[in-house]
Amino acid sequence: MAPTQKTRKTRSALQDVVTREYTINLHKRTHDLSFKKKSPKAIKEVTLFAQKAMGVKDVRISPALNQHIWARGVRTPPRRVRVRLERKRNDDEGAKEKLYVVASVVEGVTSFKGLETAVVEADE
Template identity: 35%
Template sequence: MTPEEQPELEDVEEISETEEVEEAIEEEVEAEEEVTEVPTEAPPEEEEEIVDERIYTVPLRKAYWTGSRLRRAKRAVRILREFVEKHMKPEEIHIQPEVNEKIWSRGIQKPPRRIRIRATKNSENLVRVYLAEG
């Protein structure tokens, strides 16, 4: 081989490597586009007839008193459920994820001492618990 031919071979190798890299990048971009094309829509909630709506400040300090501190957040959710059961007398209770996340926001050992909620009761005696605004 002459020295002139050798750089040409290197150029060919570099070109083929860059083409492979570009193809791989294009495939990744196409894969990302496919993923982003799928909309994540929540199913529309059915309009329910709300019979009763109340706002409560639920004291969760009992969660700090009893037992292990490694169960406080779980206990706080149970206390919230019992409070709503006592005051609204439902057949079924649905605690919204935002309320659960608020209780667990500081970890299992330190739930909030109190939480403000909005409880709605529909005609089927189902109570939904939301975070109160404000």
């Protein structure tokens, strides 16, 4: 007897507007790089992380997150960073993607111990 074929669920969650907070370990992503490439690579890795976590190619880094990563210069980006990723609808007429992600830094994090991914409820 042939096994019954299972139906696959598609990822309908991609259509949802959602906000989550993640901790990104930049140290392991910039390890073994030359000094002049560390902070630029950290920015690229935040973008790649957001693309993978949110399933959207259009990722926009906030100026505050950019300044946080570059605060200690090109050689020493922070080891970890707490990031808020917001998936939003794209209202532009000629937009290639229906959704985009805004990555911003979460201020006031003193210790990363015990922090997990958290879904942030919308205030609107």
